[in-house]
Structures are given as C-alpha cells and as structure tokens.
Amino acid sequence: MLIQDLENVIKEENLKGANICNATSLHPHEVVITQEEGKWKVYNTDERASLIGVVCYFDSEDEACEDFIKKLRLRKRQVELEKVIWEERTRKLQNIIIYGSQYGTAKKYADELANRLGFGLKSYESVGDINSYKTIIYVGALYAGGVLGMKKTFKSLKDCMRHKIIIATVGLADPTDKTNTDNIKRGMKKQLPVDVFDKAEFFHLRGGIDYSKLGFKHKTMMGMLYRKASTLPEDRKTAEVKAMIETYNKQVDFVDLSSLEAIIEACKE
Numbered sequence: 001m002l003i004q005d006l007e008n009v010i011k012e013e014n015l016k017g018a019n020i021c022n023a024t025s026l027h028p029h030e031v032v033i034t035q036e037e038g039k040w041k042v043y044n045t046d047e048r049a050s051l052i053g054v055v056c057y058f059d060s061e062d063e064a065c066e067d068f069i070k071k072l073r074l075r076k077r078q079v080e081l082e083k084v085i086w087e088e089r090t091r092k093l094q095n096i097i098i099y100g101s102q103y104g105t106a107k108k109y110a111d112e113l114a115n116r117l118g119f120g121l122k123s124y125e126s127v128g129d130i131n132s133y134k135t136i137i138y139v140g141a142l143y144a145g146g147v148l149g150m151k152k153t154f155k156s157l158k159d160c161m162r163h164k165i166i167i168a169t170v171g172l173a174d175p176t177d178k179t180n181t182d183n184i185k186r187g188m189k190k191q192l193p194v195d196v197f198d199k200a201e202f203f204h205l206r207g208g209i210d211y212s213k214l215g216f217k218h219k220t221m222m223g224m225l226y227r228k229a230s231t232l233p234e235d236r237k238t239a240e241v242k243a244m245i246e247t248y249n250k251q252v253d254f255v256d257l258s259s260l261e262a263i264i265e266a267c268k269e
C-alpha cells in the first residue's frame with residue numbers, strides 16, 4: 001500500500017480521523033502519517049491534539065501505510081465500542097429501583113435487585129421526580145397494611161402507560177398464602193392511583209423482624225396488635241395473625257433472595 005492508496009481505503013471503510021502528511025494542522029484524536037528526514041512516522045494525537053503514545057518509525061512507505069490503516073481501524077472500533085457502552089449506560093440509567101425500608105429487609109432485596117439488574121437504586125425519601133424512568137421497581141416494607149413510601153412516590157407519576165411498573169411488598173405474612181396476598185393487594189388498591197394499580201405487576205416477598213431493634217412506636221403497635229390477636233378465638237386467627245403471634249418478641253429472618261428471580265424475569269418481558 002502506498003500513500004496515494006490511502007484515500008480509497010479510508011473512503012471504502014469509512015475510517016475517521018486520518019491526517020496524511022500534515023495536509024491539515026493536527027486535530028484531537030487523529031492518526032497521523034508523515035515523512036521526516038527520509039523516515040515514515042505514524043502516531044496518534046490526544047484530546048488536545050498533542051502526540052500520545054509511541055511514534056512508530058518505518059523505512060518502508062508500505063509498512064507505514066499498513067500501520068496507519070491498522071491504527072485507524074482500531075480507532076473506529078474504539079469509537080463504536082464507546083458508543084455501545086454509552087448507550088447501555090443510558091439505558092440502565094432509565095431504570096430505577098426505589099425502596100421504602102425502616103429496618104433494612106426491603107433494602108436488602110432492593111440492593112440485590114439493583115446489583116443483578118444493573119439498575120439505579122434510591123430510597124423513596126430521595127428519589128424525587130420519577131417521570132423520567134422507563135422501568136420503575138418499587139420495593140416497600142409493609143406497616144399495618146401500608147407499603148412504606150409507595151403512596152408518596154407514585155402520586156407524582158403523570159402517565160403510567162409510558163412506564164413499566166413493578167411493585168414488591170416485603171412483610172412478615174407468608175406470601176405463599178393467597179389469603180395474605182389478597183389482603184395485601186386490597187390494601188394497596190387504596191394507596192395507589194387507579195391507573196397505577198391497574199398497570200403495575202405485583203410481587204410479595206417475605207421479610208423479617210428483630211424486636212430488639214424496633215423503635216418505641218413500632219414496639220408499642222406490635223404489643224397492641226399481639227394482645228388483641230391473642231384474645232381471638234382459634235378459628236378467627238388468620239395465617240397472618242398466627243405468624244405474628246409466633247414471632248412476637250423474637251428475631252426472625254425470612255429473607256430469601258432467590259424469590260427475586262420472578263421479578264428479574266418480569267423485567268425481561
């Protein structure tokens with residue numbers, strides 16, 4: 001290959017950033033080929049149009065031109081790769097996992113989801129406007145039937161048809177028991193705008209409780225619930241009530257990260 005062949009190869013392969021024999025002054029991110037004192041020189045420029053890396057010297061014009069084209073192809077591949085990485089990063093930034101968690105179990109699920117899906121992660125307290133996100137996954141702890149932070153978060157959503165919405169609750173009640181999940185969903189219906197409730201996909205995860213870590217308000221609430229539940233006749237104790245009685249004043253952890261698989265699958269759809 002000779003210097004006069006370069007233009008054709010550059011045109012055919014749509015190679016960018018070529019500077020042949022100083023036809024123009026140096027620009028940022030160029031590959032340069034020149035001849036000085038009988039030697040051929042090939043090198044790259046950086047973002048300030050200064051020489052970067054090593055200068056390759058050649059006696060033969062053919063070898064210099066081959067090296068020049070090789071460097072231009074490499075540059076083209078790098079630009080394409082950077083574009084793919086940028087697009088992927090932007091795509092992931094458009095998806096968010098928001099959590100509402102008081103003692104950390106809902107956050108544990110949200111952290112794991114964010115890691116596995118590569119989505120952004122924010123607490124409902126700091127998320128702000130959610131309208132710019134494409135996929136919104138809300139992971140919220142259940143407190144007296146309410147999903148922590150969920151109502152506040154979805155209140156500002158303008159057009160829910162533009163988003164994929166997944167809501168996962170985290171509670172002590174066993175989510176494999178349909179009576180429990182029906183109860184939870186009935187409560188959620190009252191906390192969400194109708195269109196959000198209709199559009200959302202729901203999942204129910206099991207959390208845990210450590211009574212020694214509960215704040216005064218929650219300890220008092222649980223004490224009241226426990227006393228009330230204990231007086232119920234046996235046939236009126238739901239699975240949820242029984243679970244609460246059994247775990248009262250204890251430390252239990254039902255967190256099962258493998259139960260996130262179903263949510264990850266739903267994100268792929």
Ligand SMILES: Cc1cc2nc3c(=O)[nH]c(=O)nc-3n(C[C@H](O)[C@H](O)[C@H](O)COP(=O)(O)O)c2cc1C
Nearest residue numbers: 101102103104105106141144145171172173207208
């Ligand atoms: C005051 C109080 C009320 C609760 N209410 C419910 C409830 O209605 N349904 C339920 O399944 N779990 C309930 N729980 C259990 C929590 O949802 C569970 O501990 C959850 O894992 C807490 O999540 P967090 O650690 O992210 O705050 C309650 C816990 C407390 C302390």
